Amino acid sequence: MLLQASIDWNLCVHVLDPDADAPCRHLCTQFTVGSLTDYDTVYRFGRAVDVLTIEIERVNVDALEALEREGKRVYPQPSVIRTIQDKRLQKQFYRAHNLPTADFILTDNRADVAQVAADFFPAFHKLGRDGYDGRGVQRIRSVADAEKAFDAPGVLEQAVDFEKELAVIVARNERGEVQTFPTVEMVFHPEHNLVEYLFAPADISPTVEQRAQEIARQTADAFGIVGLLAVELFLDKQGNVLINEVAPRPHNSGHHTIRANVTSQFEQHWRAILNLPLGNTSAYQPAAMVNLLGEDGHTGPAVYEGLDTLLALSGVFPFLYGKAITKPFRKMGHVTVMDTDLERLREKVAQVKAGIRVIT
């Protein structure tokens, strides 16, 4: 989708991807197969481009730092990626910058978790590094559950009794201009810790909206990031807004902006890292986004059942990611749904969720 947005301005984009069959291989000026975590691979790749960006945080930051030292424009900056790719550093960063987040304790191993006072629980134990989309997170209900904790450096976060999960995508360019997208509301799959669907704008009070937007701006400024920052937030039962975690890149919570907003998150990322003026983020219509997850029990070449019926609905836009193989709960695409009327929007979301399946 980032490449798709780059076509408007005829940008010359080189892609480094470990998968020789990556769906983007036919959509860029140059495609290189290689490991994102290998120093030499990332360094050599970065030498050949004018501006370097990322779409996943698990990347060799040492190589990015070397390139930055040599004067290469690397956005988001390696220091930002380094902080974000380690959940321990990320949480300490919030604390150091007085950014609101759930209370936490750093742990070096499983035994540390068992030592924590009983009244700290329920909590989540998160691996410091290499967690992604629900992997590397373990719910610990009470100290008796401590055996479930990871036996590796991690962070124990107090569970937030939340009302809603929100997200704000914020962009910041080289000249320090900051622009936020309207706050969205995410509904997670009960078991798989993946965004199941999303509504934009979030159904929240103006006070909460203002607070969420303010926190997103403050977080982007604290990082001094150049590029996009997706700020995932909890709205707790007391009306407090707390940062859950952030991602320094285009994010699932902004996919609806391709159709629903004046500027999409992808175009905004290009604007930010190329030091262009940031675009207007306002929405044309309320929107929802439904993730297309691989159906449980189906592993193999993907078939999208029900697509024809969906395409007959007005304001329903499927996006298929071109992954050849579907697996249970794998993100295979998403559907953006738009309507001026919120009731009809909800009805269409229900139709989409009931009408399409990714099977084999």
Next chain:
Amino acid sequence: MLLQASIDWNLCVHVLDPDADAPCRHLCTQFTVGSLTDYDTVYRFGRAVDVLTIEIERVNVDALEALEREGKRVYPQPSVIRTIQDKRLQKQFYRAHNLPTADFILTDNRADVAQVAADFFPAFHKLGRDGYDGRGVQRIRSVADAEKAFDAPGVLEQAVDFEKELAVIVARNERGEVQTFPTVEMVFHPEHNLVEYLFAPADISPTVEQRAQEIARQTADAFGIVGLLAVELFLDKQGNVLINEVAPRPHNSGHHTIRANVTSQFEQHWRAILNLPLGNTSAYQPAAMVNLLGEDGHTGPAVYEGLDTLLALSGVFPFLYGKAITKPFRKMGHVTVMDTDLERLREKVAQVKAGIRVIT
């Protein structure tokens, strides 16, 4: 732009283009360099795909017909392309189907034009074949001007004293569903017969709007086309709507639909030729489109002057086509401008026209 739209659904697209440096070469699954007018090249290319479509009418129709006979889905159908690529056949088609168009006389050579009765003029002499973007058209004010006529088979069309030039893009799919886009108003460059800018919707009465839409539908049905048909129309001083000419493909008069309409003309073309339900064509906001033409006096590697300033305006979307070399009046891109307020829309169009230049 057709490829860009194909990415949403992860379509596998092979492209045949005579230019080895065509901007689309990095944006498709497979890129083949070859002549579109060579029988063998087109035939071999077509054998390898499931559905074959075109983006320019000057293509070897014999090869397309051979493929169609073998059962290949070729959309638009070769018979439609054959009729449209010859202006003589095109005009006869309108007459045979009672579709309104300016009066005309078929001519075999220059001498035929000189024989025409004096009261038929002013008129335009058009080459039967191979005219494009103003080439192959000659204004003949009076019979005394007949020496300017082409000495080749052509058609002499009575000049229409028009109020406005309009266009309607219409789509028709295999199952015969027909869907039109709202009528737009085109303003041509006074000298170069290229669309200079366009407003959507057209500033016309509901009666004229209805008539334009009706003619577009009737024309699509008369051709039985599968795919997009751009119908260019004259609104004459008496309020009559007449067909000027048609193009069986995505068209310059529909470029604004990428941003301004629920379904873009490009997505609609895919829907039509893949026999999917046609999409909603309504607009989110009024829009204008400004063609970015190469500045007079500049030939060489293209530089887009003023882009940064344009990007600071809200609802202004430049599209650069990636052609390496600019030439005077070459189409180098376009800018879509949107606003809910028509006065502000016109102001922004003026800013765009004054603010950007394609130079060397």
